[in-house]
Amino acid sequence: MAGNADIPDVPNPPVTKPRVKMFACPNCGGSITLRYPGASMSVVCENCQSIIDVNDENYKILTKFFKQAKPFTPLIPLGQRGSLKGKTWEVIGFMVRSDVSSKYFWSEYLLLNPYYGYRWLVEDKGHWNFITTIKKKPESNFRVAGIGGIGEVLTLDVKRYRIFNSGRTQVDYVIGEFYWRVVIGSQTNTCDYIDPPLMLSCEKDESEVVWSTGEYISHKEIKKAFKLDKLPNPSGTAATEPPRAKKSWEKMGMLWALFLALITCAQIWLSGTSPYEVACDYRGIYLQNGKQNDQTTPVFTLQKEMSNVQITVHAPVSNSWFYISGELVNNTTGATYPFERTVEYYYGTDSDGAWTEGSSDSTLTISAVPGGKYYLNLDTESGGYATNNKDQYNLRVIRGVPLYDNYFWFAFFLSILPLMSWTAMRNEEVSRWANSDYNPYVSSSE
Amino acid sequence: MLTLSCPSCGANVNFQSKSSVFAVCSFCKSSLVRQDLNLDEIGKIADLQDDLTPFQIGTTGMYNKEKFEIIGRLKVGYKDGFWNEWFTTFGDERVAWLAEAQGFLAFCYPYEATDLPEVKTLKIGQAVDLKEKGIYEIDDIRVVKCLFSEGELPFDAVQGRQSTSVDLTGFELEMATIEYAAKETRTFIGHYLEFDDFQFKNLRPIDGW
Numbered sequence: 158m159a160g161n162a163d164i165p166d167v168p169n170p171p172v173t174k175p176r177v178k179m180f181a182c183p184n185c186g187g188s189i190t191l192r193y194p195g196a197s198m199s200v201v202c203e204n205c206q207s208i209i210d211v212n213d214e215n216y217k218i219l220t221k222f223f224k225q226a227k228p229f230t231p232l233i234p235l236g237q238r239g240s241l242k243g244k245t246w247e248v249i250g251f252m253v254r255s256d257v258s259s260k261y262f263w264s265e266y267l268l269l270n271p272y273y274g275y276r277w278l279v280e281d282k283g284h285w286n287f288i289t290t291i292k293k294k295p296e297s298n299f300r301v302a303g304i305g306g307i308g309e310v311l312t313l314d315v316k317r318y319r320i321f322n323s324g325r326t327q328v329d330y331v332i333g334e335f336y337w338r339v340v341i342g343s344q345t346n347t348c349d350y351i352d353p354p355l356m357l358s359c360e361k362d363e364s365e366v367v368w369s370t371g372e373y374i375s376h377k378e379i380k381k382a383f384k385l386d387k388l389p390n391p392s393g394t395a396a397t398e399p400p401r402a403k404k405s406w407e408k409m410g411m412l413w414a415l416f417l418a419l420i421t422c423a424q425i426w427l428s429g430t431s432p433y434e435v436a437c438d439y440r441g442i443y444l445q446n447g448k449q450n451d452q453t454t455p456v457f458t459l460q461k462e463m464s465n466v467q468i469t470v471h472a473p474v475s476n477s478w479f480y481i482s483g484e485l486v487n488n489t490t491g492a493t494y495p496f497e498r499t500v501e502y503y504y505g506t507d508s509d510g511a512w513t514e515g516s517s518d519s520t521l522t523i524s525a526v527p528g529g530k531y532y533l534n535l536d537t538e539s540g541g542y543a544t545n546n547k548d549q550y551n552l553r554v555i556r557g558v559p560l561y562d563n564y565f566w567f568a569f570f571l572s573i574l575p576l577m578s579w580t581a582m583r584n585e586e587v588s589r590w591a592n593s594d595y596n597p598y599v600s601s602s603e
Numbered sequence: 604m605l606t607l608s609c610p611s612c613g614a615n616v617n618f619q620s621k622s623s624v625f626a627v628c629s630f631c632k633s634s635l636v637r638q639d640l641n642l643d644e645i646g647k648i649a650d651l652q653d654d655l656t657p658f659q660i661g662t663t664g665m666y667n668k669e670k671f672e673i674i675g676r677l678k679v680g681y682k683d684g685f686w687n688e689w690f691t692t693f694g695d696e697r698v699a700w701l702a703e704a705q706g707f708l709a710f711c712y713p714y715e716a717t718d719l720p721e722v723k724t725l726k727i728g729q730a731v732d733l734k735e736k737g738i739y740e741i742d743d744i745r746v747v748k749c750l751f752s753e754g755e756l757p758f759d760a761v762q763g764r765q766s767t768s769v770d771l772t773g774f775e776l777e778m779a780t781i782e783y784a785a786k787e788t789r790t791f792i793g794h795y796l797e798f799d800d801f802q803f804k805n806l807r808p809i810d811g812w
Contacts, residue, residue, distance in 0.1 A: 176810035178653065195653030196705075198684060212684070214652070245812075271809045272657045273798050274706010292707065292795045293776055336705050337683065364727075365743070 182207065183216045185223070192236065192249055193269060197334035208331065208339055220341050228330060229253045232280060232388055233266055235333045239382035241287060241374070246270050248278075248383075250333035257325040257344060267335060275336060278379070279371065283391035284398065285379050286356060286371040294368060295350075295357060305594025311350050311357060313370070318350035318357040320595045321396050326360075353589070354399040373397040394588040406575075406582035413575040420567055428559035432460055437554035441535060443472070443479065445542035454533040456488050459556050465524045466494075467558040472550040474502045474517050477541030479550060485523065488530035494523050500550075501541075522558065609633060611644050619674045620692045623755035626675075629660075634752070634761055646761055651678070651751050656703060657798075657806050658689055660754040664701070664801035666710050669693055673701065675754030679747040679768070690756050698757065700791055702780070708801070709778050711793025719790070722767050722783040731771060731781075736792050739771035739779045758787075 178194040181187070187204030191197060191211055198212050199219055206224040210217040231251040233239075238247045250267030263281040270276075277288035295313035301320060302308070308320025326347045331339050343362075350357040356371035373395065380388045437457040443449045459466065472479035478501035485494040498521055504513040537550070590596040605618040614630035618637065626635045627648050635642045662673045675690035686704035693699070702709040716733055729741045747768045752760035766784040773779065776795040781788065 176655070193655055195651070195655035212680075271655055271812055272806070290707075292772065292778070294772070 180216060183209065184218050184221055192247075192334060193271070196269070196271070196336060197249070198336055199338045200334040201332045201339075203332070206332070208341070210338060211334075212338075219338055227332075229264070231264065231266065231332070233278070233379070233383045233385065237383050239379075239384070241268075241276075241378075241382050244270055244273055246276060248333075250331065250335045250339075252328060252339075253330040254326050255329050257327050259324070262329065267333065277369070278374075281395065282393055283376055283389045284395035285374045285376055286395075286397055287374050288356075288358070288369050288371040290367060290369045292368075301595060301597070303593070303595030308348070308595045309350070313357055316352050316355060318352045318355070319597075321349045321351045321356075321590075321593045323348040323594070349396065351396050353397045353403075356397045371397065373399055394585065394591075396589060396592065398589060400582075400585065400589075402578070402581040402585040406578045409575050409578045413571065416571055417568060420564060420571070424561070424564045431559040432464070432557035433559070434460060434556045435553055436460075436466075436531075436556045437533070437552075439533070439552045439554075441537070441550050441552065442547050443537040443539055443550055445477070445545050445548055446540050447545065448536070448538045450536040452535040452537070454535070454552075456530050456532045457554065459526060459528050459531055459554075461528050461557060463525055463527055464557040465522055465560065466526045467520060467522050467555040468496060468498075469518060469520045469553045469555070470498050470500055470550065471518045471552075472500045472539070473548060474500050474515075474539075474541075476503050476505075477501070477539065479537065479539045481535060481537050481550070481552070483533050483535040485526070485554075486532055486534060487527070488532055490529075492527075494526060496521055496523065522560065524560075605640075607637070607640065607642050609635065609644075610642050611635075616642065618755055619672070619694075620690075620698050620755065620757070621696055622698055622757045623675065623690075624757060625752075625759050626755040627753045629753070634759075636759055645759070648752060648762060654678075654751075655809065656687055657803070657809065658687070658701070658703065659805070659807040662689075662803055662805050662807070664691075664803045666699070666796075666801065671699060671701075673754070675756040676752060677749060677756060677760050678751040679766075680750045681745040681747045681768075685750060690754065699793070706798075707795060708798060709780075709793055709795050710801075711778065711780065711791035714779075714790045714792040716781070716788075716790035719781060719788060722769075725769060731779075733773075733779060733790070733792065736779070737773050737777070739773045739777070741769055741771050743770040744768075745770075758784075 178191040180189055182189050182202040182204060184207040185202060185205035187202055189200060189202050189209065191200050200209050200211050202209060206222040208219040210219050233248050235248050235251060238245055246268035248266050249269045252265045253262055254265060255262045263279060266278040268276040268278060279286045279288055293313065295311040298310045298312055300307050300309055305323050308323060311318045324347060325344050327344045328341055346361045348359045354373035358369050358371060360367045376388045376391055436459055437454055439454045441452050470481055478499060480499045482497035498519045500517055500519045502515040502517050587598045590598050607616050609616050609628040609631060611633040612628060612631040614628055616626050616628055616635060624637050628635060632648045633644045634646045634648050636645050658673055660673055664671055671691040671693050673689045673691050677688045678685060686702060689701040689703065691699050691701055699710060699712050714736065720731060725741060725744055727741050727744060730738050731741060733739055745768050747766055749760050749762055749764040766782050769781040771779040778793055778795055780791045
């Protein structure tokens with residue numbers, strides 16, 4: 158026996174009457190075993206598949222059959238016990254149901270624990286859900302439209318469930334025993350709402366409305382619980398399949414937003430505190446179409462302990478070029494920071510009209526220059542001028558310039574993984590909702 | 604506790620609750636009606652053939668941190684099924700009912716309802732005003748018959764006793780039941796609860812479990 162581990166305080170050893178009851182089928186005379194007399198209302202004869210009313214000992218035939226063929230075989234045999242959600246459950250009934258309009262079939266297993274009542278296992282394309290009937294009623298939040306009509310978004314116990322499918326469901330095949338008078342062909346209106354891995358379902362017929370909650374269970378867990386040799390692998394994405402990609406996207410998206418905010422704040426702070434101070438504004442002489450070497454600027458001061466230095470060069474070039482190479486020299490330590498720059502500007506007219514190329518200004522940045530006294534050694538060269546006069550160029554040294562390159566690169570690399578995660582999440586949701594008549598990923602114009 | 608002897612077989616018949624006016628002798632199954640210290644036999648209760656329930660007379664449980672004990676039971680049937688109503692006492696004058704149907708459990712107290720609608724006018728989905736207890740909605744209306752009774756009960760629960768039982772639900776897990784019987788109309792108010800919430804003890808053993 159499965160043991161009483163999950164049932165509190167049942168005196169041991171139990172002194173009980175045998176529970177199981179046997180009687181002859183009023184239709185075919187075959188032997189019927191009723192596992193839970195006093196709880197079950199109807200039982201299916203294994204031999205002729207007629208459905209017998211066992212509410213009293215008149216054993217009325219509810220539906221008469223003379224069938225030998227068994228079109229459906231349950232994946233978990235009737236009578237099998239398994240431990241799910243910390244309790245032992247016995248499979249006592251098996252039903253195949255289908256959507257009336259689409260003829261889409263799935264299986265339902267009725268579970269019983271005489272202490273805890275009834276539960277259901279629903280199997281659809283290898284995916285499993287554990288279903289519990291509830292007394293609480295969900296609240297309606299708002300309506301959504303889909304090809305299945307108008308659906309709802311419901312709230313139950315602070316969880317929000319979105320309409321997934323609705324339709325008319327019928328009973329096609331039954332074996333085992335049930336707590337009501339089961340009728341082949343009986344129909345109910347059903348609606349499924351999801352908040353993966355959870356589900357909320359509503360079944361409505363002429364006399365009652367029944368609500369239930371469901372939770373996705375992996376087929377491996379079912380296999381282990383009921384000690385089965387094999388179970389078909391699930392195919393496709395089930396409505397309630399745990400949203401793994403969504404979960405990881407939610408985590409990653411949060412971190413992403415946090416880091417983006419952090420580096421943006423850092424960038425704003427850095428920009429705000431950059432001195433942007435012109436340390437040296439030097440005007441030098443150069444020779445058109447010639448070289449002018451060994452110019453030295455006066456000594457100037459770079460503030461702050463450590464910051465970048467921006468050097469901008471301006472020369473009056475016009476269909477000509479100007480080249481400067483130099484070094485920033487620390488007057489105290491002699492440390493040097495070499496650089497070179499070309500300024501060139503061309504213009505003209507061709508078959509496409511007027512054109513220009515280049516600029517008379519150029520900028521470069523030297524990062525991480527310690528503060529202190531500095532001067533510049535400069536060599537220049539130029540070409541393309543029509544004349545050979547002397548001319549004047551301008552060179553500025555600016556201390557502490559706010560830079561955005563690093564920020565943008567950092568933000569870009571930081572976004573690669575989150576974007577992949579978002580794509581995976583979206584793919585998961587699109588494939589989940591592909592089977593829904595209320596698919597939010599299909600625009601209404603399609 | 605009041606102990607009287609069965610007028611039919613002489614066995615002891617215990618009354619744990621002052622509100623109990625009916626009992627079934629556990630020995631000879633005579634159904635007995637009590638008037639003060641007098642017991643009258645009014646019939647016999649036939650045994651139940653098939654009975655699958657985790658409860659029995661003597662099962663104890665907890666409700667709002669207080670211990671209650673099952674002292675009587677009424678099993679009623681309707682055309683599509685049956686349920687059990689377990690009569691419980693808290694050891695003082697307070698009594699309550701534990702309703703058990705297909706694994707669902709509700710614990711409810713008697714409530715003095717006034718201005719209830721006529722039984723004939725009731726419809727499923729109709730709202731019923733239970734005054735300070737709130738508005739409840741009718742889920743089910745069933746004509747029921749007493750199938751079986753045991754222990755002690757606060758009314759004459761003879762087999763075949765007929766009544767109309769109306770189940771209502773309120774906010775969240777609140778529930779109510781109105782029982783329209785020939786002589787009286789009784790109202791109960793309570794909650795649906797989970798099996799484990801009650802911390803039951805002395806449950807009935809079930810073969811194979």
